[in-house]
Amino acid sequence: MIDINEHDFHKLDLNLLLVFTALLRERSVTRAAKRLYLGQPAMSASLARLRAFAGDDLFVRTARGMEPTAHALALAERLKPALEGLSTALFTDTAFDPASSDRTFALGMFDIGEVTLAPALLGALAAQAPRIRLALRPVDQANAVAQLEAGTLELAITDIGPTTGWICTKPLFKESFACMFDPKLVQVRIPISLQDYLAYPHLLTSFGGEFTGYVDDVLVERGLSRHVTMTTTRFSTLPFVLRRFRGIASLPGTAARELGSALGLEVSPLPFEVPAVGLHLVWHARHETDKGHQWLRDLVYRSCMRLAPPRRNRKVSASHPKARCD
Structure with a gap:
């Protein structure tokens, strides 16, 4: 968190800091004005505002030019890391090297x-x-x-x-649904028929604990329903339960194929059309x-x-x- 009082900055035109740094560098109102592409009257007016804000002359005219006061030198010492850090943060294209990064x-x-x-x-x-x-x-x-x-x-x-x-x-891709079961316990033809699909009990992934989900909404539109025996908040639970449960789980096809291949489960397209779900990368x-x-x-x-x-x-x-x- 940045620990500052934003109201303090209302009292100061931050452009005056550029006037201050230009005068420190040039030691001349004329050259500082040229460096900042300002007219000399505008530069003189800015210096007057800066002096009023600081409560100090900051620069005094000498034979060698505009010399900073002790207060100006002390102020410059405190401002140097802040201004250099701000310049780096705003105007440097921060590189990223994945080979060396430890983020x-x-x-x-x-x-x-x-x-x-x-x-x-x-x-x-x-x-x-x-x-x-x-x-x-x-x-x-x-x-x-x-x-x-x-x-x-x-x-x-x-x-x-x-x-x-x-x-x-x-957008990534649209994910279609498939169903998964243990072929030793659920002995049906592939692709599974609607009659067989509805004949067996079902497992459901539900983040809120409901016993109906996306697939059930589609079935209801067709005047059909399935019997959901158990819900879980985790997709990864389903394949391990199915190896000991004579039932069916419907889940995203990519996951079904991966889990089915790894654990010896059968995967079949659903016996009815279910609109695919669009997956996205999302960030702030x-x-x-x-x-x-x-x-x-x-x-x-x-x-x-x-x-x-x-x-x-x-x-x-x-x-x-x-x-x-x-």
Whole structure:
């Protein structure tokens, strides 16, 4: 946090600090005015205002030119680090070298995103940025913006809805749904039929603990329903329960394929059309020009697109979709 009293600055035109530094450097009102592209009358008027604010002459005329007073020299000593730091902060393009950086980035995603994406990110970090650390944290559509605004997250991957304020988004891909089950316990033909899908009990991931979700809304529109036996807040719980439970779970297709392959579970398209969900990278605009954050966004974007559904899993080009900041 910056510990200043903003009201103190109302008393001072900060441009007068430039007048002060120019006079220190030139020791001449005429040369200082030329340095600042001011007329000499304007320069003299600014010096008068500066003297009134400081309560000191600051510069006195001598045979050698305008000499600073003791108060001016002491003031210059105190201002030097502040003004040089301000100049660096505002006008220096801060470089970022991933190979030597030791920054820690907080990245939010669903738990199933951690399962599918974390290995790719860690592999990329090992190759490009061995000292950078990632703090993966849970996030969902309901709390993503609040966490980004609070600064507890720097980047999120989520199915974000409409945003307000200084929030930037960049589309990744549209994620379709699939269902997953243990073929030893649920013995059905692939792709699963609607009759078989509705005949078995279901597991549901619900961040709020509800027993209905996105899939159920689609079923209701068709006059149908399924029996949900258990809900959990974590996608990663589902495959382990399914290995001992004669039932079905519906989840994003990318996650279903990854988990099914790893744990010997069967994956099938849903037997009815469910609109795909659009995933986005989301961040606060305060990070928009941060070189390190730009590098992170590019790394995560490329890693996500390599995990995209097959029909979209093309070679990632340099021409990414543009980000949008509200």
